[in-house]
Amino acid sequence: MPRVIPELDLDDRDLDWRFVRASGPGGQNVNKVSTAVELRIDLGRLRLAPEFVDRLRTIAGKRVSGAGLLLIDASRHRTQEMNRKDALDKLAQLLRMALHRPKARKATKPTKGSKRRRLASKAARSSVKATRGGPIDFD
Numbered sequence: 001m002p003r004v005i006p007e008l009d010l011d012d013r014d015l016d017w018r019f020v021r022a023s024g025p026g027g028q029n030v031n032k033v034s035t036a037v038e039l040r041i042d043l044g045r046l047r048l049a050p051e052f053v054d055r056l057r058t059i060a061g062k063r064v065s066g067a068g069l070l071l072i073d074a075s076r077h078r079t080q081e082m083n084r085k086d087a088l089d090k091l092a093q094l095l096r097m098a099l100h101r102p103k104a105r106k107a108t109k110p111t112k113g114s115k116r117r118r119l120a121s122k123a124a125r126s127s128v129k130a131t132r133g134g135p136i137d138f139d
Helices: 028-032 050-063 080-099 112-130
Strands: 015-020 036-042 069-074
Touching (some): 050 069, 050 080
Antiparallel strands (some): 015 036, 036 069
């Protein structure tokens, strides 16, 4: 099994390859040859840190089924081998993105100056709107 990315070592048994017929234009070849690739990975079987798998689920989005299967489709190329390589590239990109732990956001407070400016702009806007009324009838 070629290493998808150097930091992780996936086993061949973790990857389930399926070859299906590609959709779209392509003439008779599309109807005869199964060149499109579906790569299925059961995230529950991976021997990886739970926080990494959670980030991977978040990044993959709709590509992860409710049962925890990650599905990667590749059908851009005319050959199985090129589509297989494309699927591995897509998987590597997802895994690289999941490796980076996002920085924790620090809660900040608005400064006194920004509060003052915000209230001043609200007061100015309020006075503009207050002068829009028509003449008052005192009859």
